[in-house]
Amino acid sequence: MQYLTLQNIGFATGFILILIGIWGFLTQKNIIKIIISFALFDTGTHLLLVAVAYIKDRTAPIIDSSVNSANAVNEIVDPVPHALALTAIVIGLGITALMLTFTLKLFKHKKSLDITKYKDLKW
């Protein structure tokens, strides 16, 4: 039972999401499903970042009535990975939007979402 801490649950969920993402974009044929796999991969990394920042029995890095501001360093979790997660979310959004746009263009070109039909750059 000592492995069932909040941090390990976060790690396990994040790693499983990343693995599902990798499996998804290696096996799926539908381009939309591949994009969803990338989004799952993204979400997994965000969970990992938050799990890395976690310290037992501490609260979010916001100094309000529940945190003694003089002793904040012993009461809050690490704020740096949280800031990184924000960056990662924004980049993920940009990548997803671009992939969807290219999909739209590809679909207009060949009227198909099946990735195996696009062989122009295959060697």
Next chain:
Amino acid sequence: MIKKVFIFVLLLGVGSIFLSLSDNFKEQKELKGIGRYYAENAADELGAANLVTAVVVTYRGLDTLGEVSILFLTSAILGFILSLKKTGSEDDKQVFLPASEILVTASKVMIPIIFIFGAYVFINGHLTPGGGFQGGAIIASAIVLSILAKPESKISHSFISTIESIAGIGFIGAGILGIVLASGFLDNRIMELGTFGTLISAGAIPIIYIFVGMKVGAELTSILVNLKETKNIE
């Protein structure tokens, strides 16, 4: 078959890497390094109650500028790709199914509330969880609702890009004021820090976050509008 085996082996390999990574991970008992510095000094130096905001807007403000430019680049590339073939096919109109009455009526009530909530989230970014990016995304979600409720309505591109430009210039301007009046680019101490934990505090952080929120909201809106205005296939 070989492909499936290869994928299985790959997943197994990546999984074992992850397993050993999390096995060797040493749980943090206390803050170290830069995280410790932020926890000890950010509240006194910058007056922001939300330390993540202090890191995102001031200590690593340049990265936030980069993030905003990545969003801008995304929306610009998207607009470029989608509008390549717009010329010459202006006369074929897009046909929309009418939205349901529940959606239309509810959107009239919900859109102003969602807008106000988005503004609340980015104005309070230095006090509560949230900030410019989250608030901007909430505002863009109000636009999604309005597009769903009235698909035939046009949202002016020049209006969106005007807001975006004003917000971008404001963001950079606040950063340059930091060089002149305080100790560096995007320094928030160009104004009085104010009382810790109140709305008007943390120097320029609320102002920068208002600009970021407007910019992110405008960029996401322009992505949505561009995607919506592409001509139907066939």
